Amino acid sequence: MKVRYASEITGKKADALVFGVFEGLKDLMDKDAEQLKKLGFKGKVGETAVLPGEGNFKTIVYVGLGKKGEIDSEKVRIAAAKGIRTAKKSGAKRVVVDFPEVEKLGGKETKAVAEGIIIGSYKFSKYKKEEDGELKEIVVAGKKEFKKEFEKGKIFAEAVNFVRDLVNEPGNVITPEKLAEISEELAAKYGFECKVFDEEILEKEKMVGILTVGRGSKNPPRFIHLSYKPKKSEKRVVLVGKGVTFDSGGLNIKPEQFMKTMKSDKAGACAVLGIMKIIGELKPNIEVHALIPTVENMPDGRAYRPDDIIVYKNGVSVEVHSTDAEGRLILADALIYGSELEPDVMIDMATLTGACVVALGHYTSGLFTEDDRLANKLLKAVKETGEKMWRMPLDEDLKEDIKGAYADVQNVGKTRYGGAITAALFLQKFVDSKKVKSWAHIDIAGPAFLDSEWKYYTSGATGQPVRAVAETIIEGE
Numbered sequence: 001m002k003v004r005y006a007s008e009i010t011g012k013k014a015d016a017l018v019f020g021v022f023e024g025l026k027d028l029m030d031k032d033a034e035q036l037k038k039l040g041f042k043g044k045v046g047e048t049a050v051l052p053g054e055g056n057f058k059t060i061v062y063v064g065l066g067k068k069g070e071i072d073s074e075k076v077r078i079a080a081a082k083g084i085r086t087a088k089k090s091g092a093k094r095v096v097v098d099f100p101e102v103e104k105l106g107g108k109e110t111k112a113v114a115e116g117i118i119i120g121s122y123k124f125s126k127y128k129k130e131e132d133g134e135l136k137e138i139v140v141a142g143k144k145e146f147k148k149e150f151e152k153g154k155i156f157a158e159a160v161n162f163v164r165d166l167v168n169e170p171g172n173v174i175t176p177e178k179l180a181e182i183s184e185e186l187a188a189k190y191g192f193e194c195k196v197f198d199e200e201i202l203e204k205e206k207m208v209g210i211l212t213v214g215r216g217s218k219n220p221p222r223f224i225h226l227s228y229k230p231k232k233s234e235k236r237v238v239l240v241g242k243g244v245t246f247d248s249g250g251l252n253i254k255p256e257q258f259m260k261t262m263k264s265d266k267a268g269a270c271a272v273l274g275i276m277k278i279i280g281e282l283k284p285n286i287e288v289h290a291l292i293p294t295v296e297n298m299p300d301g302r303a304y305r306p307d308d309i310i311v312y313k314n315g316v317s318v319e320v321h322s323t324d325a326e327g328r329l330i331l332a333d334a335l336i337y338g339s340e341l342e343p344d345v346m347i348d349m350a351t352l353t354g355a356c357v358v359a360l361g362h363y364t365s366g367l368f369t370e371d372d373r374l375a376n377k378l379l380k381a382v383k384e385t386g387e388k389m390w391r392m393p394l395d396e397d398l399k400e401d402i403k404g405a406y407a408d409v410q411n412v413g414k415t416r417y418g419g420a421i422t423a424a425l426f427l428q429k430f431v432d433s434k435k436v437k438s439w440a441h442i443d444i445a446g447p448a449f450l451d452s453e454w455k456y457y458t459s460g461a462t463g464q465p466v467r468a469v470a471e472t473i474i475e476g477e
């Protein structure tokens with residue numbers, strides 16, 4: 001599917017025109033408004049109606065933008081997505097999208113049109129015989145001055161779909177070694193440096209968490225380090241992503257209803273790769289390191305067990321209480337390694353706890369950081385991107401809950417309460433505050449993978465929080 005931006009669409013022929021209108025239908029010709037009213041079309045956000053076209057367009061898909069005074073980028077994304085989907089259902093291959101009123105609003109909304117179209121038309125259909133037609137070409141009408149924003153929207157949306165493709169692939173296809181291969185391909189494409197640690201190097205580097213959790217699987221563990229170093233750099237950023245290619249729970253095996261969908265336990269790692277893709281495209285003046293600890297968590301004769309004690313490179317000893325709390329064990333190695341890079345900002349993202357989903361629901365990520373500025377930047381970014389995030393406390397008083405009986409810490413809290421917070425407090429033990437200026441942890445267990453369709457997302461992987469984190473690290477001071 002090709003998506004183009006054009007400042008001139010007169011004379012352009014297409015199977016369908018997707019036309020955005022506000023509630024009240026004031027800007028339409030009387031005849032069209034009349035017909036739409038007969039169909040009961042009001043112009044609410046994402047509402048669609050199809051009328052036969054004339055001239056250059058075989059059909060016209062009207063899509064609602066809601067009340068004129070209340071338009072924002074997220075509504076534009078929803079409308080663009082619904083409009084395109086309706087055009088596709090009507091059998092269109094070539095589509096022109098015209099949101100004339102939105103164009104008047106500005107660059108952000110123009111970027112949102114591109115995102116809505118590309119994110120909204122995504123489907124993970126690789127393994128299915130094609131059921132319906134494919135869109136071939138989409139031309140979006142808009143002012144020349146916003147072309148750059150439109151192209152930026154394309155880059156962001158394509159990175160999101162890249163992440164979704166990776167996350168949606170099952171555990172028999174994407175193993176830790178495969179994830180390393182994909183990272184190497186990305187590095188080759190954008191000229192990043194790429195180091196992959198196999199078991200021998202993992203031993204040398206004392207990455208005990210990755211080695212311990214990885215031992216139960218035939219698919220060996222890996223640690224991946226991608227780096228982008230521009231000639232002129234304003235700051236150093238480290239991104240860390242949890243890459244559990246399948247989480248069975250290990251010896252503390254998950255019940256079946258919770259094991260299904262655990263192919264998505266690598267969503268943090270994939271999100272980090274998606275952000276690197278955006279970095280590779282936009283080439284900002286910031287140094288960015290992507291760190292991915294990746295394992296498959298399986299029960300086996302060699303698997304790690306409850307009661308095991310491991311001692312990390314930074315001296316912290318950990319008592320294993322549940323082999324299903326594996327994410328924090330592998331992230332610990334990456335956070336120790338990331339601290340050594342002495343970054344200005346370190347952000348980790350992980351499908352870390354079911355407790356975070358209990359706390360915030362399926363659509364919202366949990367954000368943990370002591371840095372108010374970084375928190376505000378991220379929260380401002382999600383307001384624009386529509387990826388929901390909510391700040392949670394790194395409550396000192398809960399530290400008692402992860403104190404170990406025989407080691408410094410245990411990998412699970414003594415009670416279930418505040419499980420997302422105790423997981424974050426566990427991670428904090430491995431961030432060297434003398435070397436890392438600012439650290440944030442994002443628990444994406446809820447929104448990384450959805451059971452059903454939501455807004456412009458189909459069910460399955462969403463690619464969250466790629467857009468917000470990319471905006472946050474790229475945006476200047």
Ligand code: BES
Nearest residue numbers: 265322324325351352353354355412445
């Ligand atoms: N990968 C899971 C967390 C998860 C749950 C992600 C639901 C996405 C959706 C994680 O490794 C896990 O199993 N966490 C346990 C921790 C518990 C043993 C302290 C959990 O949340 O139950």
Ligand code: ZN
Nearest residue numbers: 247324325326
């Ligand atoms: Zn687990």
Ligand code: ZN
Nearest residue numbers: 244247265327
């Ligand atoms: Zn997990």
